[in-house]
Amino acid sequence: MGNKVSFDYSRASSFIRDDEVTMMSKLVLDARDLLVSKSGAGNDFLGWIDLPVDYDKEEFGRIQKAAEKIKGDSDVLLVIGIGGSYLGARAAIEFLRHSFYNMVSKETRKTPEIYFVGNSISSTYIKDLMDVLDGKDFSINMISKSGTTTEPAIAFRVFKKMLEDKYGKEEASRRIYCTTDKARGALKNLATEEGYESFVVPDDVGGRYSVLTAVGLLPIAVSGADIGKLMEGAASGRERALNCDFAENDALKYAAVRNILLRKGKSVEIVANYEPSLHFVSEWWKQLYGESEGKDQKGIYPASVDLTTDLHSMGQFIQDGARIMYETVLNVEGSRDELVMGEEPVDLDGLNYLAGKTVDFINKSAMNGTILAHTDGNVPNLMVNIPEQNEFYLGELFYFFEFACGISGYVLGVNPFDQPGVESYKRNMFALLGKPGYEKEREELMKRL
Numbered sequence: 001m002g003n004k005v006s007f008d009y010s011r012a013s014s015f016i017r018d019d020e021v022t023m024m025s026k027l028v029l030d031a032r033d034l035l036v037s038k039s040g041a042g043n044d045f046l047g048w049i050d051l052p053v054d055y056d057k058e059e060f061g062r063i064q065k066a067a068e069k070i071k072g073d074s075d076v077l078l079v080i081g082i083g084g085s086y087l088g089a090r091a092a093i094e095f096l097r098h099s100f101y102n103m104v105s106k107e108t109r110k111t112p113e114i115y116f117v118g119n120s121i122s123s124t125y126i127k128d129l130m131d132v133l134d135g136k137d138f139s140i141n142m143i144s145k146s147g148t149t150t151e152p153a154i155a156f157r158v159f160k161k162m163l164e165d166k167y168g169k170e171e172a173s174r175r176i177y178c179t180t181d182k183a184r185g186a187l188k189n190l191a192t193e194e195g196y197e198s199f200v201v202p203d204d205v206g207g208r209y210s211v212l213t214a215v216g217l218l219p220i221a222v223s224g225a226d227i228g229k230l231m232e233g234a235a236s237g238r239e240r241a242l243n244c245d246f247a248e249n250d251a252l253k254y255a256a257v258r259n260i261l262l263r264k265g266k267s268v269e270i271v272a273n274y275e276p277s278l279h280f281v282s283e284w285w286k287q288l289y290g291e292s293e294g295k296d297q298k299g300i301y302p303a304s305v306d307l308t309t310d311l312h313s314m315g316q317f318i319q320d321g322a323r324i325m326y327e328t329v330l331n332v333e334g335s336r337d338e339l340v341m342g343e344e345p346v347d348l349d350g351l352n353y354l355a356g357k358t359v360d361f362i363n364k365s366a367m368n369g370t371i372l373a374h375t376d377g378n379v380p381n382l383m384v385n386i387p388e389q390n391e392f393y394l395g396e397l398f399y400f401f402e403f404a405c406g407i408s409g410y411v412l413g414v415n416p417f418d419q420p421g422v423e424s425y426k427r428n429m430f431a432l433l434g435k436p437g438y439e440k441e442r443e444e445l446m447k448r449l
């Protein structure tokens with residue numbers, strides 16, 4: 001087991017020549033210069049680069065205090081947000097805490113149940129969540145950088161009313177925590193007006209790069225995870241990303257290799273995990289790379305599978321379908337818990353050959369067998385090794401992917417820090433909903449429906 005998050009592309013060596021890596025390393029090093037000198041496209045949004053070492057300590061303390069208050073007075077925390085305003089927190093909590101976090105008893109867990117809402121527009125989901133809250137003390141962390149996103153705003157209106165009906169306006173206002181812009185937006189205005197405790201999404205940190213701000217840190221702290229260790233891990237990832245030469249720099253190597261593969265026609269990257277608790281790390285990663293690189297009719301389509309689960313569904317396509325993808329395995333080297341297979345006196349299920357083996361050994365054998373099978377099926381394999389599931393390594397992992405993403409976007413020739421494409425659906429939705437100011441668009445769209 002290693003002692004850091006690391007990247008290994010040795011199993012893709014039959015698809016990538018050393019001289020290709022040497023050539024690409026020059027582009028990648030230029031991209032790093034562009035990024036750290038803050039002279040490239042999107043340079044208003046590079047606050048995440050130094051966050052692990054240069055964050056607001058006063059606010060960090062307030063986050064920890066707020067988390068303690070929520071732990072003390074709430075059975076449930078609702079986290080309202082969408083995209084970068086929820087995926088990092090959800091990824092971290094699922095990665096770090098019990099697989100059945102909300103279901104284990106409060107005595108064992110010692111922290112509130114945590115539910116995520118405002119990441120869809122489903123009335124069924126909202127109503128069902130209201131049932132879950134029945135009779136429980138709860139608080140809300142409303143997270144929106146812009147403060148105007150429709151999905152979380154709808155959920156907030158519903159649950160704010162529920163909170164006010166239950167506790168009265170004054171106590172409700174002490175149970176609402178807003179994470180938003182420091183000065184602008186409807187949510188900031190509301191927070192100021194109602195006196196909600198507020199945390200800041202810095203101007204120069206975009207949503208998908210915001211997990212190490214209050215956006216991620218407050219819910220993660222409420223779950224009982226150590227946010228100090230998370231920042232330490234990110235600082236270690238930053239140190240290596242900024243200062244190591246190419247040969248020792250995993251983030252640069254990952255950015256280089258994925259651009260080499262793209263230029264060979266591999267336009268889909270499938271991130272694969274073998275631990276269900278990494279499902280939302282993949283979801284977080286998909287937003288990071290999808291919004292950063294998918295523009296100007298370019299980019300690698302970021303996809304994900306949970307294995308071995310999806311070997312029984314998507315496995316067929318990966319092994320044998322159109323050869324458009326490469327696979328990046330998130331390999332947790334040391335499993336958190338050990339389970340040894342027992343021996344049965346009569347071997348009716350035919351599993352006695354596994355007696356005495358750990359379930360993790362079986363999982364790793366499935367992983368290694370799959371990697372070789374997929375490689376034989378012409379799917380280049382990349383590995384991101386994670387020594388174990390703790391806060392430190394998660395911090396390193398977040399930073400590794402964020403840094404590599406900025407570099408990779410520059411090598412691709414796009415601005416990795418904007419997302420102009422996400423406005424189109426919003427324009428149409430507002431027009432169809434009859435939002436003032438969208439009358440002309442509405443007329444046009446109605447003719448097409």
Ligand SMILES: O=P(O)(O)OC[C@H]1O[C@](O)(CO)[C@@H](O)[C@@H]1O
Nearest residue numbers: 083084085144145146149207422
């Ligand atoms: O935090 P906000 O402003 O509500 O945005 C949420 C998400 O919506 C997007 O702006 C896309 O519409 C993402 O980039 C962002 O993470």
